[in-house]
Amino acid sequence: MPLVSLRQVLDEASKGGYGVGAFNVNNMEQIQSIMEAARETKSPVIVQASRGARAYSQDRFLYHFMLAATEIYPEIPTVLHLDHGNSVATCKSAIDMGFTSVMMDGSLLEDGKTPSSFEYNVQVTREVVELAHAKGVTVEGEIGCLGGIEDGHGAGGDGLSHLTDPQQAVEFVKQTGLDALAIAIGTSHGAYKFSSKPTGETLKMARLIEIHKRLPNVHLVMHGSSSVPKDLQDIINQYGGRLRPTWGVPVEEIQLGIKNGVRKINVDTDNRLAITGAIRKVFVEKPEEFDPRSYMKPAREAMKKVVALRMTQFGQAGHAGDYSPIPLAVMAHHYADHAVTV
Numbered sequence: 422m423p424l425v426s427l428r429q430v431l432d433e434a435s436k437g438g439y440g441v442g443a444f445n446v447n448n449m450e451q452i453q454s455i456m457e458a459a460r461e462t463k464s465p466v467i468v469q470a471s472r473g474a475r476a477y478s479q480d481r482f483l484y485h486f487m488l489a490a491t492e493i494y495p496e497i498p499t500v501l502h503l504d505h506g507n508s509v510a511t512c513k514s515a516i517d518m519g520f521t522s523v524m525m526d527g528s529l530l531e532d533g534k535t536p537s538s539f540e541y542n543v544q545v546t547r548e549v550v551e552l553a554h555a556k557g558v559t560v561e562g563e564i565g566c567l568g569g570i571e572d573g574h575g576a577g578g579d580g581l582s583h584l585t586d587p588q589q590a591v592e593f594v595k596q597t598g599l600d601a602l603a604i605a606i607g608t609s610h611g612a613y614k615f616s617s618k619p620t621g622e623t624l625k626m627a628r629l630i631e632i633h634k635r636l637p638n639v640h641l642v643m644h645g646s647s648s649v650p651k652d653l654q655d656i657i658n659q660y661g662g663r664l665r666p667t668w669g670v671p672v673e674e675i676q677l678g679i680k681n682g683v684r685k686i687n688v689d690t691d692n693r694l695a696i697t698g699a700i701r702k703v704f705v706e707k708p709e710e711f712d713p714r715s716y717m718k719p720a721r722e723a724m725k726k727v728v729a730l731r732m733t734q735f736g737q738a739g740h741a742g743d744y745s746p747i748p749l750a751v752m753a754h755h756y757a758d759h760a761v762t763v
């Protein structure tokens with residue numbers, strides 16, 4: 422099937438009461454890992470690329486690898502999503518290239534670092550909603566700022582200084598007409614999220630539940646959702662890496678989120694850890710090897726295992742067959758019929 426919109430996948434996930442992992446990619450092997458995991462677990466899937474990933478892959482490589490994915494895995498409903506678009510122009514270029522979903526992260530200014538005003542955020546997100554919806558493309562927005570930095574994008578810090586205000590979230594949704602809302606509840610991008618195992622309180626799960634109560638029909642997005650498993654850290658350190666002890670977001674907290682309106686769960690770091698650990702292992706155990714396939718194959722397999730596990734834990738496994746793809750043109754008509762007027 423052709424690439425589908427994020428909106429279709431999240432609507433379906435909402436009906437089924439499950440979450441869908443959104444996994445970041447930069448190269449062919451990561452796309453292959455995700456698609457193999459989706460096939461094995463029969464899952465719909467969201468593949469996402471940041472601005473950094475688009476630059477790394479010269480954009481066109483990424484897009485054509487994704488077209489190959491739809492050809493090779495025709496039974497898997499697959500979304501191609503732009504992660505953390507920093508401006509209207511970035512989102513527009515993704516839409517023009519064939520992304521079926523874009524994130525306009527107006528919680529930060531165009532530099533991707535400085536927290537913006539509510540008014541700025543509404544204005545740029547609204548602008549992207551107008552141009553995306555005209556083409557049937559989905560829009561994710563963000564209110565509140567996450568911690569950490571990813572591919573040069575992010576407010577830094579521990580993610581606690583700009584938590585999402587539930588009332589502002591309601592206003593934001595009303596004024597922008599977006600499809601999915603990323604909220605800041607104390608998570609951050611990267612491996613170093615917490616210095617001890619976080620509880621539901623560290624993670625401000627009560628705030629997430631409050632936002633869901635006020636916006637029961639809005640698809641919520643959890644960024645910075647890697648669990649940073651100890652076993653993946655250990656493999657890296659065992660084979661010469663130097664990771665400091667660290668904790669990520671426990672899967673049980675994500676599952677609680679899924680019960681409370683979270684439909685898209687962003688995961689990048691766990692896959693990076695899995696790939697790096699597998700490559701380090703080959704380098705140490707077989708120093709005579711120099712064929713890239715000797716380490717890229719185990720790396721691909723290690724990432725696939727993590728992705729398949731998350732697909733099962735998030736509940737998307739077994740649901741690939743529930744979809745008949747809605748063409749973007751039909752989505753565009755639907756948006757036109759239900760246009761938000763502010």
Ligand code: 13P
Nearest residue numbers: 611645646647687689690
């Ligand atoms: P992690 O760094 O926790 O994997 O988060 C990734 C993310 O949120 C991408 O937008």
